[in-house]
Amino acid sequence: MESTRKHLPPLPMLLGFVVAARHGTISQAARETGLTQGAVSRQIASLEGWVGCELFDRVGRNVVLNAAGTTYLGEIEPALRRIARATGKLMSTPGGRIVEIATLPSFGMRWLAPRWSRLSALHPDLTVNISARSEEFDFAVEPFDLAVHVGQADWPNAQHDLLFSERVVPVVAPALVRDRAIRSPSDLRNIPLLVQSRRKDAWKRWFEIVSVPYEEPPSTTSVAHFLMLAQAVAAGAGAALLPTFLIEAELQSGSLVVPFDIPLDEDRSYYLVYPKENLEKQAVRQVRDFICGEASGHQA
Template sequence: MIEAAGTRPLLPSLGALAAFEAAARHGSFTRAAEELALTQGAVSRQVAGLEAQIGVKLFERVRQRVALTPAGAAYAAEVRGALRTLTGATLNVMAFRGAGGVLNLAILPTFGTRWLIPRLPRFTEAHPNVTINFATRVRPFDFAREGHDAAIHFGGPSWPGAKLHRLMGEEIVPVASPAIVARHRLAEPADVLGVPLLQQATRPRAWEQWLTEAGLDPARATPGPRFEQFAMVAQAAMAGLGLAIVPRFLVEEELRSGALVMPFDRPSRSEEAYWLVYPEEKAALPAVSAFRDWLLAETAGSALSPPAGDPAGAPS
């Protein structure tokens, strides 16, 4: 029944919502019943009761199948997200029974594949009961909307409603294929002005910073193609599309193998840094705290980690 104004808000039963979401996903009451270990009649009654409660028709019955109405399609998307949130909340609170749990982590793609994932065996050995689920994000997002527990972020120490821990800075260096270096006779910084400069979408000022520090006018540079991820930039440089400017630690393997070379060792220190970020209300989750402590210890030995006593390295 619909509650009167001034009483508790309208809240259908969880069973009715689960039956509706499963029927919406399968387009069938029978398949929803099989998934939920109910009878087809029970699912039909749950959905009918939900429609009566909210006063909106959610399905059109078409022969042996059911099809969502426009209102039903909109409601199904919201209900699916709410059930996912409830499932995540339940798993998180269950983690308090021990030292485990699930960590939904958003990572920068190249940082994740080149730096973080190769080190993860050490984390899983120390915390075998913590499972990490990965998603890639290259820009800040809304934790409440997307459901992630934490993120690796590159930028400044600003993320509303979240705690930030500085992990490390980075040095960016110009790199190219040996063929490009030979073809353009790259011997000194001014030589880069005649070569296409590959762009990275989330670091639009990287080349400008490096050129300015080298005493060169960025307006004289030749912009090259723009890419979304550093892995793509590095691959484009190896293919001979131009000069790239990338964090040194992300291309160490290519530099060792000779697939990429630094035509001159002139690094530039990034003005921003890598941060671990998570919502304040998730700070006490065992999976979050375990990963935070491990990651801060892992980056403490980096040459680009904050010096001892540096306030920038303290939790915000």
């Protein structure tokens, strides 16, 4: 503990340094903090004395971060923000019944959101914040308790709960099946085949599964997001290979149909990931158990 105190400057010094770095002048930093310019200058001087080096270059009335100051700011500012967020969460929900989830946008919109009323019924005192994140992050730096991950069980320093494996099938608008007389897999070659921009070889692989010769067309409509792709197919633009969990609503309403229930082999699964110690928080355990339970029902 003595070592921790030695390397942990008082918070007012750190705040004075961060605000001055943000504004580049002592006067503006003083206005933001409600202190005098002399007080802010003393905070910065005290911090520089504490760490044993200068953090700013003084240019007239302005202060400009030097190399050491820039590095130091990059290290401590995210930590101060995390402290502020954690304190704000605790103040707004004193019992700590708040859970932060990071998820892929499409997964959050199409799989999590429709199920959230059931979680609220089970735990009405829970507050769950869902943020869209497409890339991996460090749980030690970001404020999230849980995250949804697609691919392999390879998120660093995290536990992985398998939710379900991705099932990708061909889908078309029902009118297109009727108007273009789609009766066998080979008939799909006679209509536009849309692709998701990151899976441009999907149709080639699917036709190999059904043993149908396929020649890549000179141009193919490519769409970045699966939900946009589903909307285009429902409007009659062609056929696409889509994960079934993203189009449950369209399949139930009949705006999309699966002409051939032959899935594309995809080595991709969806996982709920989190640091093991996060389950020490009851609210996180409850959300984790709910999501895993819903995934079991989905697989069934």
